[in-house]
Amino acid sequence: QVQLVESGGGLVQAGGSLRLSCAASGRTFSSYTVGWFRQAPGKEREFVAFIRVRDGSAYSADSVKGRFTISRDNAKNTAYLRMNSLKPEDTAVYYCAAARMRLPTASHMCDYWGQGTQVTVSS
DSSP states (O other): OOOEEEEEEEEETTOOOOOEEEESSTGGHHHSSSEEEEEEETTTOEEEEEEETOOOEEEOOOTTTTTEEEEEEEEEEEEEEEEOOGGGOOOEEEEEEEEEESSSSGGGSSSSSSSOEEEEOOO
């Protein structure tokens, strides 16, 4: 079992940056793929990016490519989402999730979830 705790959200002006962290418990972190998702008010949860912890291969949604970077630190059992050039439409609750057997580009592919962290981008 994996427990995930996100941190790093907050209020930032448009054009600013934030780095979200996802700290994982458990000794099998390297066997998972960690994904970031977000959910804005009144909208469905959407995929942002994932990274395969074992080898670092990653993939991002088109809406964030070139602005967001996903990474991980295996020694710290932590995944990160660096968000640059933030826009008001990036405002959402950001969740990290872990998938054991899939490359998670949709919510139903994930086995474990964190509690979420709020990101608010003001114009």
